[in-house]
Amino acid sequence: MTRKNLMLLAAFGSFALLAGAFVFQALGYAPCKLCIWQRWPHGVAVGAGALVAVVGPLSLLGVVGALSAATTGAIGVYHSGIERGLWEGPTDCTGAGDGLSGMSGADLLSTDIPVDIVMCDEVAWAFLGVSMASWNALASFALALIWVAALRRS
Structure with missing residues (x-):
């Protein structure tokens, strides 16, 4: 494969992972804060591929x-x-820490705080016992290797 084709393949991989994330979201699997963080670098990789x-x-x-x-x-x-x-x-997205310390009873009963927080420490969906975050990590490192392989081509 040519350098350009490898770069486009890697960018398409990021696009596919992003599309998959949005499909899962449309199916009702709301993303947590860290899931959203994982999407931003994919967007940058897709942008790099578009420029390629x-x-x-x-x-x-x-x-x-x-x-x-x-x-x-x-x-x-x-x-x-x-x-x-x-x-x-x-x-702010896990059950750990002392997030309730310093809060009064009125604060705890307040209705002006978000109640639809998706927890980052709970697996929403897994395939073969591996969470979406883990699959993303594996696929993303594979894509990074494709980008590096492209860089090594002249």
């Missing part, structure tokens, strides 16, 4: 794509660790 299609396979675009894919993979590993209880996640 227009201006050609510039090395800078390959670096941007590889770093984007690796970043979303790293966020996926972080998210997976939270889901498995290996470490604590952000207190």
Whole structure:
């Protein structure tokens, strides 16, 4: 495969992962805060791929794509660790931490706070015992390798 085709393949992979995430959301699986964080680098990789299609396979675009894919993979590993209880996640989307300390009874009963928070430490859906965050991490690191392979092509 040519350098350009590898870059386009990797960008399409990010596009497919993003599309899959939005399909799951449309099916009723609301994303948590970390799920949304994982989407942003995919968007950057798709943008890099779009630029590759227009201006050609510039090395800078390959670096941007590889770093984007690796970043979303790293966020996926972080998210997976939270889901498995290996470490604590952000207190605004997990059951960990002292999020209730310092709150009065009126604060706890207040109705002006969001009640539809999706928890980051709960697995919403898994395939073969592997969560969506874990699948995203695996696929994203594979995409990062494709971007790197593209960079190694002349």
